[in-house]
Amino acid sequence: MTTVTTGSTPTSFGVWISGLWLIVSLELRQRVRGTAWYVLLGIFVLLVALVTTLLWAATGASLVGGGGVFSLIVFFVLLLGTLVSPALSGNAINGDREAGTLATTQVTLISTGQLVLGKFVAAWITSLAFLAASVPFLIFAVSAGEVSAATIGTSIVVLAIELGVIAAIGVGLSGVVTRPLFSIVVTYLLVAALSLGTLIAFGLLGAATKATTTSTFTPVLSSDFDPETGEQSNVVCGPAETTTYETPRFDYYWWILAANPYVVVADASPGVFDEYGSPSDSFAWIAVSVRQAQTPPDLATEYNACEEASSGYSSYSGEYPGMQGPGPTQQEIYDSALPSWFVGLAIHLALAVGALFWAWRRTLTPARRLAAGSRIA
Amino acid sequence: MQLGIQVSGVSRAFGSVQAVADATLSVLPGSVTALIGPNGSGKTTLMLMLATLLAPDAGTITINGHDPATHPQLVRASMGWMPDVLGSWPSLTVRAALETTGRMYRLSRATATARADELISLTGLEELADRPSRVLSRGQKQRLSLARALVHSPSVLLLDEPASGLDPAARINLRELVRRLAGDGTAVLVSSHVLAELDEMADAAVYLTNGRTASPEALARAGASSRAWRIRSLDAPALASALTAIGVSPGITSVDKLGTLVQVTGEAAAVELLGRLIRADVPVCDFGPAVGNLEHTFLDLNRGTDVMEQGS
Ligand SMILES: Nc1ncnc2c1ncn2[C@@H]1O[C@H](COP(=O)(O)OP(=O)(O)OP(=O)(O)O)[C@@H](O)[C@H]1O
Ligand SMILES: [Mg+2]
Numbered sequence: 001m002t003t004v005t006t007g008s009t010p011t012s013f014g015v016w017i018s019g020l021w022l023i024v025s026l027e028l029r030q031r032v033r034g035t036a037w038y039v040l041l042g043i044f045v046l047l048v049a050l051v052t053t054l055l056w057a058a059t060g061a062s063l064v065g066g067g068g069v070f071s072l073i074v075f076f077v078l079l080l081g082t083l084v085s086p087a088l089s090g091n092a093i094n095g096d097r098e099a100g101t102l103a104t105t106q107v108t109l110i111s112t113g114q115l116v117l118g119k120f121v122a123a124w125i126t127s128l129a130f131l132a133a134s135v136p137f138l139i140f141a142v143s144a145g146e147v148s149a150a151t152i153g154t155s156i157v158v159l160a161i162e163l164g165v166i167a168a169i170g171v172g173l174s175g176v177v178t179r180p181l182f183s184i185v186v187t188y189l190l191v192a193a194l195s196l197g198t199l200i201a202f203g204l205l206g207a208a209t210k211a212t213t214t215s216t217f218t219p220v221l222s223s224d225f226d227p228e229t230g231e232q233s234n235v236v237c238g239p240a241e242t243t244t245y246e247t248p249r250f251d252y253y254w255w256i257l258a259a260n261p262y263v264v265v266a267d268a269s270p271g272v273f274d275e276y277g278s279p280s281d282s283f284a285w286i287a288v289s290v291r292q293a294q295t296p297p298d299l300a301t302e303y304n305a306c307e308e309a310s311s312g313y314s315s316y317s318g319e320y321p322g323m324q325g326p327g328p329t330q331q332e333i334y335d336s337a338l339p340s341w342f343v344g345l346a347i348h349l350a351l352a353v354g355a356l357f358w359a360w361r362r363t364l365t366p367a368r369r370l371a372a373g374s375r376i377a
Numbered sequence: 378m379q380l381g382i383q384v385s386g387v388s389r390a391f392g393s394v395q396a397v398a399d400a401t402l403s404v405l406p407g408s409v410t411a412l413i414g415p416n417g418s419g420k421t422t423l424m425l426m427l428a429t430l431l432a433p434d435a436g437t438i439t440i441n442g443h444d445p446a447t448h449p450q451l452v453r454a455s456m457g458w459m460p461d462v463l464g465s466w467p468s469l470t471v472r473a474a475l476e477t478t479g480r481m482y483r484l485s486r487a488t489a490t491a492r493a494d495e496l497i498s499l500t501g502l503e504e505l506a507d508r509p510s511r512v513l514s515r516g517q518k519q520r521l522s523l524a525r526a527l528v529h530s531p532s533v534l535l536l537d538e539p540a541s542g543l544d545p546a547a548r549i550n551l552r553e554l555v556r557r558l559a560g561d562g563t564a565v566l567v568s569s570h571v572l573a574e575l576d577e578m579a580d581a582a583v584y585l586t587n588g589r590t591a592s593p594e595a596l597a598r599a600g601a602s603s604r605a606w607r608i609r610s611l612d613a614p615a616l617a618s619a620l621t622a623i624g625v626s627p628g629i630t631s632v633d634k635l636g637t638l639v640q641v642t643g644e645a646a647a648v649e650l651l652g653r654l655i656r657a658d659v660p661v662c663d664f665g666p667a668v669g670n671l672e673h674t675f676l677d678l679n680r681g682t683d684v685m686e687q688g689s
Contacts, residue, residue: 022480100464107458108481366432366446376430
């Protein structure tokens with residue numbers, strides 16, 4: 001009897017990669033190559049086409065440039081990716097276990113690492129296909145002008161990474177949770193927690209954590225008004241009146257928003273502003289809103305009308321009291337705050353790696369502990 | 378390096394269920410050993426431990442000199458496992474499934490293709506080679522599963538109920554294939570509930586009861602216990618009266634249309650009984666053990682445990 005002689009060099013990197021690729025192609029052939037999948041892709045393309053057309057009309061892209069359309073298409077791809085990817089990857093490992101094909105792969109020279117990574121790569125490629133299908137529409141948006149190469153590059157790369165994170169979470173959970181349906185649901189819940197849960201948590205926590213703001217106002221009780229100059233004399237000051245009210249402290253919780261995949265994509269691409277310092281695409285809008293939350297509220301405001309009146313202020317000079325000129329522009333807010341996207345991306349990458357590692361641990365053979373009620377074969 | 382399978386004192390529990398407890402057996406290269414036991418006695422669990430999928434709680438296993446718990450890769454390279462559950466990639470064709478498995482054992486593309494063709498004709502799947510395995514019948518899937526276990530020409534073969542679902546011709550093919558592989562030096566461990574079939578293909582048998590392998594003493598006792606022999610005569614009344622005259626002990630168990638069943642202890646006693654019947658001029662046309670060796674031992678061993686369970 002001959003034995004497999006090539007089995008004696010299991011450390012060779014090339015052999016390892018070709019084993020990994022074998023699993024990737026097996027996965028793609030198993031899960032993806034089916035009419036249903038192409039129908040799904042077709043529906044996706046239709047939806048993106050519809051959304052692009054509507055956005056084009058709504059934003060007047062032919063006049064203001066394609067930045068708005070481009071960023072919204074990217075978000076739409078992220079949305080559909082998060083909706084489709086868990087269903088395709090969320091039963092990668094436990095589905096195979098149920099079908100009895102996991103153990104037959106594990107008795108071969110394919111290692112658990114190759115198996116888990118191969119399934120992850122296949123799931124990622126599958127969701128990247130959705131990104132690839134939307135490329136014509138992205139190009140279309142770019143063709144309207146005003147979209148910088150940096151925006152195109154970063155947003156697409158970060159979007160691809162985010163799709164990979166979701167694929168990794170799906171595959172990871174499918175190795176941890178025993179029942180396929182349950183792991184798919186848990187993947188959806190986790191994705192929902194990141195996409196919506198972060199918003200809800202941010203809003204509720206910020207609103208629930210109130211700080212007392214005091215505002216002090218010193219009024220003028222009486223004065224003589226000179227109509228010629230607009231100045232006041234014989235000013236009699238009243239007592240300072242202090243009012244207190246509650247302000248939400250969103251600045252404590254801005255980092256929660258950083259873990260939102262949409263925020264990561266938006267914040268990562270370089271902010272584009274028009275000449276008035278206003279955001280010119282939805283990436284910048286979101287980035288500004290998130291970064292604005294970093295600024296703590298002013299806890300003690302003071303307006304001393306009396307002092308102002310006695311210091312020779314003229315109401316004719318056109319300046320309003322208590323105002324330090326026009327507030328900062330949104331671009332100024334954006335530039336002065338911390339970029340949060342790499343915090344969010346780091347959280348996501350940690351989640352993805354952690355999920356895959358956990359799945360790897362749970363799928364290692366020979367198995368010592370089995371999940372209650374699961375059989376290897 | 379000790380070739381073949383060596384198992385000593387292996388046990389494995391799932392929570393409170395002790396699936397395998399202190400199992401000991403060995404399968405030498407070139408031999409076929411039957412693994413026999415009632416449902417839930419731990420046969421599949423033992424095979425999973427041999428197949429590097431499950432770690433034993435205690436005891437040692439070596440397969441071709443390697444421990445599956447510490448060197449699974451070395452064991453896998455020379456071990457073929459046919460699981461008791463039918464699992465195949467549903468959308469792959471039979472040929473693609475075999476090629477993929479070959480590639481998983483690091484065969485080159487060309488070798489894997491050639492090997493797939495070889496195995497397709499070996500297991501009689503030629504007509505189905507290009508159909509997706511989703512459409513295969515149970516027996517056809519079973520053949521595919523066997524072919525998959527043989528892809529890398531393993532020198533140790535673990536077959537978990539390989540004959541279930543196979544038609545009579547396929548069973549004969551399986552038996553011949555297993556004997557041929559053993560003739561080439563493969564160590565084969567095969568479990569089955571069809572004991573008559575194992576009787577014809579196995580050189581040795583290991584009995585599992587509640588996860589324990591039967592001790593040699595228990596086996597000797599079971600072999601020596603009285604068992605039923607079937608006697609058929611052209612003249613049934615003459616046989617009946619002759620048996621009464623001889624006064625066989627422990628006695629006639631039953632009479633059915635295939636003959637008379639008589640409990641006889643040991644083969645020597647059977648030879649003597651036959652001689653006396655012939656001398657009494659009974660026209661005996663059939664005289665032999667009513668159940669095969671394996672079945673007799675199996676039933677006797679498990680009858681033993683039943684008695685023990687009732688007694689305790
Ligand atoms: N993963 C598991 N978790 C819990 N109990 C298990 C598990 N796998 C097996 N068992 C139990 O261990 C015992 C042995 O099971 P095993 O599958 O080895 O039996 P078997 O001898 O192969 O039976 P059969 O002849 O029906 O195939 C059974 O009682 C079974 O319920
Ligand atoms: Mg079994």
